[in-house]
Amino acid sequence: MLSWSTEGDALTAPAVARNREAILAVLRRVLPSGGTVLEVAAGSGEHAVYFARALPESTWQPSDPEPVALRSIAAHARAAGLPNLRDPIALDAAAAEWPVVQAAAIVCINMVHIAPWSAAEGLFAGAGRLLPAGAPLVLYGPFREEGVPTAPSNEAFDADLRARDPRWGLRTVEAVGRLAASRGLTFGERVAMPANNLILVYRKAGA
Numbered sequence: 766m767l768s769w770s771t772e773g774d775a776l777t778a779p780a781v782a783r784n785r786e787a788i789l790a791v792l793r794r795v796l797p798s799g800g801t802v803l804e805v806a807a808g809s810g811e812h813a814v815y816f817a818r819a820l821p822e823s824t825w826q827p828s829d830p831e832p833v834a835l836r837s838i839a840a841h842a843r844a845a846g847l848p849n850l851r852d853p854i855a856l857d858a859a860a861a862e863w864p865v866v867q868a869a870a871i872v873c874i875n876m877v878h879i880a881p882w883s884a885a886e887g888l889f890a891g892a893g894r895l896l897p898a899g900a901p902l903v904l905y906g907p908f909r910e911e912g913v914p915t916a917p918s919n920e921a922f923d924a925d926l927r928a929r930d931p932r933w934g935l936r937t938v939e940a941v942g943r944l945a946a947s948r949g950l951t952f953g954e955r956v957a958m959p960a961n962n963l964i965l966v967y968r969k970a971g972a
Contacts, residue, residue: 800869810838
């Protein structure tokens with residue numbers, strides 16, 4: 766969840782400080798060595814600043830559909846002053862058309878469970894359109910897995926999400942995999958992360 770900070774439009778998400786190093790370690794392995802990385806649902810913008818600073822060879826393009834998030838991303842970006850961090854763009858993952866024509870990689874952190882399934886469908890459709898062969902789509906967040914017990918904390922989180930909006934909730938790795946395949950992306954790897962989260966990497970077919 767986001768909360769107002771004391772820095773004007775800049776928001777803070779406490780989870781960022783807890784997960785950014787673990788996520789970065791995976792990104793260093795799976796992202797291409799250059800090009801534009803599109804971050805979908807960039808939220809507060811803190812991840813964008815952290816990753817752009819750590820990966821200077823890449824150009825980081827944050828996006829979000831919410832005006833309050835776009836203001837926060839812009840505020841954090843101004844404060845950071847990084848040459849490889851672009852101004853945020855308004856992008857709704859569920860939209861049929863995106864204001865981006867290509868990307869070397871796509872990163873999406875903590876979105877698919879806090880959004881309708883149509884956002885996940887749009888995310889993979891967008892990845893299928895934008896990414897070149899072999900390029901990665903990287904997802905981070907909590908997921909269910911068939912045959913694997915769900916952590917009690919994730920069960921409670923799922924119940925809370927569904928109480929807030931019945932269209933929300935933890936997705937299964939298997940359902941996400943089927944969606945990826947329908948849009949021309951193949952499964953790359955599953956990485957266990959702290960606090961019962963996963964990183965799932967998919968790649969555009971054809972490499």
